[in-house]
Amino acid sequence: MCGIVGYTGTLQAAPILLDGLRRLEYRGYDSAGVAVHDGERIERVKAGGTVAGLAEKTANGAALHGVCGIAHTRWATHGAPTDTNAHPHLSEHGLFAVVHNGIIENYALLRAELQGEGYVFRSETDTEVVAHLLEKYYDGDFKRTVMRTAARLEGSYVLGVLCSEAPGRLFCVKEAGPLLLGLGVGENYFASDVTALVSHTKNVIYMDDGELAELTPEKITVFDRTGREITKTVSHVVWDIEAAEKGGYEHFMLKEIMEQPRAVKSTVDPRIRDGEIVFEDFDPSSEELAGINRLVITACGSAYHAGVVAKYVIEALCRVSVEVQLASELRYSDPIIDGHTLLIVVSQSGETADTIAAMRECMARGARSLAIVNVVGSTIARLADHVIYTHAGPEIAVATTKGYTTQLAALYLFAVWYAKRLGRIDSARYNELVEGIRALPGMVQRAIDLNVHVRYLAERWHGHKSLFFIGRNIDYAAAMEGSLKLKEISYIHSEAYAAGELKHGTIALIDEQRLVVALCCQEQLFEKMVSNIQEVKARGAKVLGVSLEGDRRIFAEADDVLFVPRGERLFAALPELIPLQLFAYYIARENGCAIDKPRNLAKSVTVE
Numbered sequence: 001m002c003g004i005v006g007y008t009g010t011l012q013a014a015p016i017l018l019d020g021l022r023r024l025e026y027r028g029y030d031s032a033g034v035a036v037h038d039g040e041r042i043e044r045v046k047a048g049g050t051v052a053g054l055a056e057k058t059a060n061g062a063a064l065h066g067v068c069g070i071a072h073t074r075w076a077t078h079g080a081p082t083d084t085n086a087h088p089h090l091s092e093h094g095l096f097a098v099v100h101n102g103i104i105e106n107y108a109l110l111r112a113e114l115q116g117e118g119y120v121f122r123s124e125t126d127t128e129v130v131a132h133l134l135e136k137y138y139d140g141d142f143k144r145t146v147m148r149t150a151a152r153l154e155g156s157y158v159l160g161v162l163c164s165e166a167p168g169r170l171f172c173v174k175e176a177g178p179l180l181l182g183l184g185v186g187e188n189y190f191a192s193d194v195t196a197l198v199s200h201t202k203n204v205i206y207m208d209d210g211e212l213a214e215l216t217p218e219k220i221t222v223f224d225r226t227g228r229e230i231t232k233t234v235s236h237v238v239w240d241i242e243a244a245e246k247g248g249y250e251h252f253m254l255k256e257i258m259e260q261p262r263a264v265k266s267t268v269d270p271r272i273r274d275g276e277i278v279f280e281d282f283d284p285s286s287e288e289l290a291g292i293n294r295l296v297i298t299a300c301g302s303a304y305h306a307g308v309v310a311k312y313v314i315e316a317l318c319r320v321s322v323e324v325q326l327a328s329e330l331r332y333s334d335p336i337i338d339g340h341t342l343l344i345v346v347s348q349s350g351e352t353a354d355t356i357a358a359m360r361e362c363m364a365r366g367a368r369s370l371a372i373v374n375v376v377g378s379t380i381a382r383l384a385d386h387v388i389y390t391h392a393g394p395e396i397a398v399a400t401t402k403g404y405t406t407q408l409a410a411l412y413l414f415a416v417w418y419a420k421r422l423g424r425i426d427s428a429r430y431n432e433l434v435e436g437i438r439a440l441p442g443m444v445q446r447a448i449d450l451n452v453h454v455r456y457l458a459e460r461w462h463g464h465k466s467l468f469f470i471g472r473n474i475d476y477a478a479a480m481e482g483s484l485k486l487k488e489i490s491y492i493h494s495e496a497y498a499a500g501e502l503k504h505g506t507i508a509l510i511d512e513q514r515l516v517v518a519l520c521c522q523e524q525l526f527e528k529m530v531s532n533i534q535e536v537k538a539r540g541a542k543v544l545g546v547s548l549e550g551d552r553r554i555f556a557e558a559d560d561v562l563f564v565p566r567g568e569r570l571f572a573a574l575p576e577l578i579p580l581q582l583f584a585y586y587i588a589r590e591n592g593c594a595i596d597k598p599r600n601l602a603k604s605v606t607v608e
């Protein structure tokens with residue numbers, strides 16, 4: 001959940017590291033710090049709060065001199081977000097500085113051992129044990145010291161290490177967390193995420209678990225767990241820095257909402273050739289498919305909500321039963337999985353710890369796996385048997401928007417492709433569905449255009465303290481995501497409910513204080529939704545209807561209306577989310593919330 005970055009080269013390191021931290025700040029933003037080797041010793045500055053605070057404290061990096069350094073932006077796990085707990089942590093005599101992303105599970109034991117040997121701890125973090133272990137094991141050989149230290153650690157740890165006796169040299173270690181290396185000319189980098197590197201280099205190496213790397217300005221050398229040098233493939237990043245900047249929008253979230261027509265097009269277009277769905281990166285053999293008799297989808301948060309939508313769509317088209325499981329539950333559920341299960345793993349970042357653990361658990365029981373992932377080269381993408389990349393581009397706002405809608409687009413492609421392979425739809429229906437998918441980018445744009453009034457609705461409704469999002473069938477699945485969007489960025493309590501279930505208890509909460517967002521885009525269930533709307537109105541609630549474009553019936557029922565363009569019924573959740581994302585955004589803006597970095601959250605949840 002933290003972001004780390006390292007640089008060694010010929011330029012002043014601190015400004016480069018601060019720039020990297022700004023781009024990684026979405027990964028954690030409660031405190032930050034930087035350490036630079038000034039040629040003789042390690043200088044370090046830390047600050048509670050955002051990277052802007054650290055930049056102010058260091059005159060934008062100018063106060064720190066040196067051409068090699070490491071930096072960190074934190075999302076606290078052990079110890080409050082204070083200056084003292086911020087990284088980098090120094091060893092007892094300042095010989096080593098270390099930054100860490102992850103959780104060291106055996107830190108209490110190590111801390112007791114080190115304290116027993118006289119080491120003095122200054123912070124409450126798990127990371128400080130690493131700094132002291134480095135000094136304890138130091139025998140003049142930097143690499144051996146890092147390896148001996150890493151061998152003592154249990155849990156998840158991505159480390160960046162600086163040694164005062166090794167100017168210009170950096171080590172980094174990866175175990176269960178994202179880390180990549182950036183290759184420059186006369187300079188080299190490591191970072192948690194490619195966004196911190198693309199303004200410097202597009203040539204990167206994705207590290208695997210158990211590997212460590214040594215960086216000097218001239219060279220990067222990667223080693224396996226035993227210290228043996230290994231050869232890694234250099235990958236080329238295809239997008240550039242503009243993709244990771246705000247481009248004139250007030251927030252990344254609004255920019256990413258507006259980017260969705262293009263993002264969905266990038267998911268869909270390369271996969272439809274001459275009217276056929278073709279996956280260049282997913283082409284299972286007929287035998288492999290014939291062996292599958294069960295589909296399980298696993299994910300967390302919004303990605304899980306995409307899975308819930310997909311269950312409705314896949315079951316409707318393929319007539320195969322689909323189970324959707326929260327990864328944090330699946331991993332501990334002793335799941336009934338075997339070699340006949342196709343596990344679909346959905347993740348924007350490809351680094352979510354619970355999702356990775358659930359995937360490992362199921363694959364160990366024989367499941368074949370298909371990952372639907374945005375970040376190229378991420379852990380989930382590399383673990384999976386097959387991958388469909390969503391190609392959404394970098395998503396910086398903590399609340400996902402284009403990450404989610406492109407997951408839906410990829411899942412729709414899979415559903416239609418699979419229905420055809422199973423022979424469950426005829427060619428006329430197949431063609432109709434392919435056209436339905438092809439139309440999605442245009443529908444997303446239309447959904448943006450149709451709802452310009454949403455900001456005025458937000459002015460009207462932003463004072464409500466509690467909302468319900470209700471719907472039936474696919475609208476219920478969409479309600480889950482609409483509700484999460486609102487609560488995570490506006491801090492307003494909101495719940496998604498299956499409209500027909502309200503009367504079994506929860507309707508007791510409905511009164512004049514409640515705003516109910518009623519999703520009515522499944523035509524076949526419209527009348528049922530009208531009954532539910534009337535039930536809540538009879539108890540004093542206000543209703544915001546979400547309805548298909550041109551459906552005038554909703555005006556008789558709702559206080560205000562958001563519109564969704566008409567298209568294939570099964571794919572309605574995708575355009576339907578656009579007004580809900582905009583609604584959440586403008587409500588949070590009205591309420592003055594930190595939209596791109598909501599409190600207590602971080603973009604990539606790489607801890608359990």
Ligand code: F6R
Pocket residue numbers: 300301302303304346347348349350351352355398399400484485488603604605
């Ligand atoms: C909500 C949100 C989270 C993520 C979840 C899974 O806006 O972004 O709920 O969807 O943490 O993340 P990924 O998709 O990276 O596995």
